[in-house]
Amino acid sequence: MKDFTFEISTKILFGKDTLENLGKEILPYGKNVLLVYGQGSIKKTGLYDKIVNNLKNIGIKTFDLDGIVPNPRIDKVREGVVLAKENQIDFILAVGGGSVIDSAKLIALGAYSEADPWDIVIGKEEPNKAIQLGAVLTLSATGSEMDTASVISNEETGQKLGWGSELVRPRFAILNPELTYTVDAYHTAAGTADIMSHTMENYFSLNDGAFFQDRTAEGILKTCIKYGPIAIKDSNNYEARANLMWAGSWAINGLLDTGKDTAWSVHPMEHELSALRDITHGVGLAILTPYWLEYCLNDQTEEKIADFATNVFGIKESSKRETALKGIDALRKFFTSMGISERLREEGFTEEDLPLMAKNCVNNRSKAEITGFVHLEENDILEIYKKAF
Amino acid sequence: MKDFTFEISTKILFGKDTLENLGKEILPYGKNVLLVYGQGSIKKTGLYDKIVNNLKNIGIKTFDLDGIVPNPRIDKVREGVVLAKENQIDFILAVGGGSVIDSAKLIALGAYSEADPWDIVIGKEEPNKAIQLGAVLTLSATGSEMDTASVISNEETGQKLGWGSELVRPRFAILNPELTYTVDAYHTAAGTADIMSHTMENYFSLNDGAFFQDRTAEGILKTCIKYGPIAIKDSNNYEARANLMWAGSWAINGLLDTGKDTAWSVHPMEHELSALRDITHGVGLAILTPYWLEYCLNDQTEEKIADFATNVFGIKESSKRETALKGIDALRKFFTSMGISERLREEGFTEEDLPLMAKNCVNNRSKAEITGFVHLEENDILEIYKKAF
Numbered sequence: 145m146k147d148f149t150f151e152i153s154t155k156i157l158f159g160k161d162t163l164e165n166l167g168k169e170i171l172p173y174g175k176n177v178l179l180v181y182g183q184g185s186i187k188k189t190g191l192y193d194k195i196v197n198n199l200k201n202i203g204i205k206t207f208d209l210d211g212i213v214p215n216p217r218i219d220k221v222r223e224g225v226v227l228a229k230e231n232q233i234d235f236i237l238a239v240g241g242g243s244v245i246d247s248a249k250l251i252a253l254g255a256y257s258e259a260d261p262w263d264i265v266i267g268k269e270e271p272n273k274a275i276q277l278g279a280v281l282t283l284s285a286t287g288s289e290m291d292t293a294s295v296i297s298n299e300e301t302g303q304k305l306g307w308g309s310e311l312v313r314p315r316f317a318i319l320n321p322e323l324t325y326t327v328d329a330y331h332t333a334a335g336t337a338d339i340m341s342h343t344m345e346n347y348f349s350l351n352d353g354a355f356f357q358d359r360t361a362e363g364i365l366k367t368c369i370k371y372g373p374i375a376i377k378d379s380n381n382y383e384a385r386a387n388l389m390w391a392g393s394w395a396i397n398g399l400l401d402t403g404k405d406t407a408w409s410v411h412p413m414e415h416e417l418s419a420l421r422d423i424t425h426g427v428g429l430a431i432l433t434p435y436w437l438e439y440c441l442n443d444q445t446e447e448k449i450a451d452f453a454t455n456v457f458g459i460k461e462s463s464k465r466e467t468a469l470k471g472i473d474a475l476r477k478f479f480t481s482m483g484i485s486e487r488l489r490e491e492g493f494t495e496e497d498l499p500l501m502a503k504n505c506v507n508n509r510s511k512a513e514i515t516g517f518v519h520l521e522e523n524d525i526l527e528i529y530k531k532a533f
Numbered sequence: 534m535k536d537f538t539f540e541i542s543t544k545i546l547f548g549k550d551t552l553e554n555l556g557k558e559i560l561p562y563g564k565n566v567l568l569v570y571g572q573g574s575i576k577k578t579g580l581y582d583k584i585v586n587n588l589k590n591i592g593i594k595t596f597d598l599d600g601i602v603p604n605p606r607i608d609k610v611r612e613g614v615v616l617a618k619e620n621q622i623d624f625i626l627a628v629g630g631g632s633v634i635d636s637a638k639l640i641a642l643g644a645y646s647e648a649d650p651w652d653i654v655i656g657k658e659e660p661n662k663a664i665q666l667g668a669v670l671t672l673s674a675t676g677s678e679m680d681t682a683s684v685i686s687n688e689e690t691g692q693k694l695g696w697g698s699e700l701v702r703p704r705f706a707i708l709n710p711e712l713t714y715t716v717d718a719y720h721t722a723a724g725t726a727d728i729m730s731h732t733m734e735n736y737f738s739l740n741d742g743a744f745f746q747d748r749t750a751e752g753i754l755k756t757c758i759k760y761g762p763i764a765i766k767d768s769n770n771y772e773a774r775a776n777l778m779w780a781g782s783w784a785i786n787g788l789l790d791t792g793k794d795t796a797w798s799v800h801p802m803e804h805e806l807s808a809l810r811d812i813t814h815g816v817g818l819a820i821l822t823p824y825w826l827e828y829c830l831n832d833q834t835e836e837k838i839a840d841f842a843t844n845v846f847g848i849k850e851s852s853k854r855e856t857a858l859k860g861i862d863a864l865r866k867f868f869t870s871m872g873i874s875e876r877l878r879e880e881g882f883t884e885e886d887l888p889l890m891a892k893n894c895v896n897n898r899s900k901a902e903i904t905g906f907v908h909l910e911e912n913d914i915l916e917i918y919k920k921a922f
Binding site: 145146147148149150151152153154155156157158159160161162321353354355356357359360362363364366367370371382383386387390391394402403 | 534539540543546547550743745746749751752755756759771776780792
C-alpha cells in the first residue's frame, strides 16, 4: 500500500427531510448565494421554490445561473464568474447533478482569478482561494458532491477536460434519494454505469496490496448491479435510490484510491466521445469499459480481472483467463440489460471519427499516453475504439 | 435506509514517512502539548524520542502523562486533567493504541469542566468545549483514532463504560503500519478480533436496506480474515499491517452504521468481562461473539447470518439455517486459529462470576437491557455467558 493523505471534509445530510437544514448550513458563509442549476426541471418539480423560500425566510438573497447542460460548457462558467463577482457572492449552491456541481466548482475558483476560467482547467492558472460551495444532489452518478473533481467542455477548442482542486470540495451535500425519483430510466442506467466506471478506474491496478480498498470497490459494484435495474423498473424505490446515491459518493470521494496508484483510462477515452458527439457520459463509459478490459487482458492482468469476475459476478471457471473473459462478458451484458448501447455505431459515431478521437485523446493528455492498468498509446486507443465500434 | 448525517473530519496521514509532518499538523493549535502514552514501549522503540525531538525543533513544549494501561482507568484521566489545566495545554497528542487515545479524549473534555471526569462518562456532565487532540497510532484495534468514542474503567465502582462526543474526534491521526510491527502475536490477534467485532456490531441488524454499508462491512471482515493470520506469523509484513490498520479505522469511524439502527450487543457484554477480570478486550469479544450469534439465530435473523456466512466465508449449504450455523462455526474457528481462547473458563472466569456480570451488564445500561439484533435481557445475557463458559 502506498503512502497517502485522506481527508473528506464534506458534511453529508442524507435522507428525506434533510432539505430543511439548508439555510442553517449556508448561513455561516454569508447571505449572498449564487444558485446554479440546469434546464428547469427543478422548477417543474417544485424543488426550486422550496429552496428559494427556505433561504429567503432566513434572510439569504439568491442570484440565479440557470441553463447548465450535460457535458457542461465553459461559456456558462464564464457567465457564472461574472455574476459572482458583480454580486459579492459569499456561497455557491449547486442544485442538480454532476454538470451543475462541476460548473459551480469552476465558478467558485474562477471568481478569485482575473484569468479566463478555462486557464484553470488547463492548469495555466491556479487560484489559491475559492468561494465555498454546497450541493443539493438530484442525480446519482458523478460523485461530484463529495469530491474535488470537475469536468468542463470547451466548444471552441473541441475539448472536454477534467481538473480538480481541494479548494472546491463541497462544504456540505444534501442527499435526498427522493430527489432522484424523477430521473428517467435512461439516465438512471447511465448514472449507474458512471458510478461503476469510477469504481473500476480505481479498482483495476496491479500489485498494490490495497486489499481493503478493492473489497470496498467490489461492494459498490454489487450495489450498482443490484439496485440499478430496480431503480430503472421502479423509479420511486427508496431503497434502490438511496443505495445508488450513497454508493455513488463513495465511488470517487477518495477512499477507493487510498494507497493505490490509479491512472484513469476509460474516462479520458470517453471524454473524446462526449466532446465530439455530446453523448451521455455514462453511456460512453459503459460501451468502452468491456472492450478496454478485453484489450487489457494479459498474463499480468488476468488475475485482477478474474478477481473482479469472481467477487462481483460470482463467476469461477477452470482457468483465470476463462474466468476473466466471462466476467467481462457479464459486465457488458449487465450494461446492455439496462438499455445501454453495446457499440459506438448505435450512438451515431462513424468509422472516420475514431482516428480523430484517438489523436485528440493523447493530445489532451499531458503525457500523450494513458499510463493505467495497461499502458495505452494512440494506436492502442484507436484499437479499443475500433473494437467498440 | 434511515436518514443520517455523516462527517468525518479527521485527517489521516498514512504511511511510512508520515511522522515527519507531526509538528506541522500540531502548530495551528498551539505550542503547549500534552503527550499521553502507555507503559514505556514507545521509549524502548525510540518513537518517543523521535516525537519529542521533532516537536522541540519547531518550538513546541511537551508535558508527559505516561502509564496508561489497557482498559484505561479514570484515575489516570484525572491526573491528565490536572496536568492540562496547570500547564495551559493547547493540544493533546495521544501516542499509542485505543486505551491511550480513549484517555486523551476524556482529558480533552475534562479540561474544560470543573466536574469530575467520571461524571462525563456517566452523562451527568456535558462540557461544550474540548482541547483539540491528535493521535499517533501504534496498535490496530479500537478505531479510536478516527471516531468519537472512548471507553474508561472505574476501579472504585467496578464499571467499564463507553461514552462519546463529536468534540473529541481527533483532528488528525498518523497511521504508520511500521509502528505496529512490535505488536506481539497475542495482541495482533486480539486487535483483529476487535476490528471484526466493531464491524459485526454495525453489520448485524434487520431490514434496514443498507446494502452498500453491509457489503463494505463484509470487505473489512475479509480483510481481517486474510491479514490477521499473516501479521501474526510475519510481524513485519507491511501489507498485512497496512490493511489491518486502515480497515480498523473504517470499522468504526461512522460509515458502516450510516442509514442503520445499530445497537451494540457484544461490547456491553464484554465490558463486564474486562471490568471484572481485566482480560484483553478483543479476546473477550472473540469468545462471546459466536455464542451470541448462536443465541440470536432464529427465523428472523437466519437470513442475515447466512448472508454473513456466504459473503464472508464462502459457505453455502442447502438451507439458510445450516449456512448460518456453519458460518458461526467458521468464525469461532477463525478466532481460535489465531490463538484466542474458545471459552471464558480458559481466561480465569468461574461459574459464580456469570450471574454477577449479567446483572452488572443490565445495571450499567440506561435501559437495563440490550436492544440490538435480538433483544436481550438479564437472563438472556446470563445464558450467553453460560454457553461461552
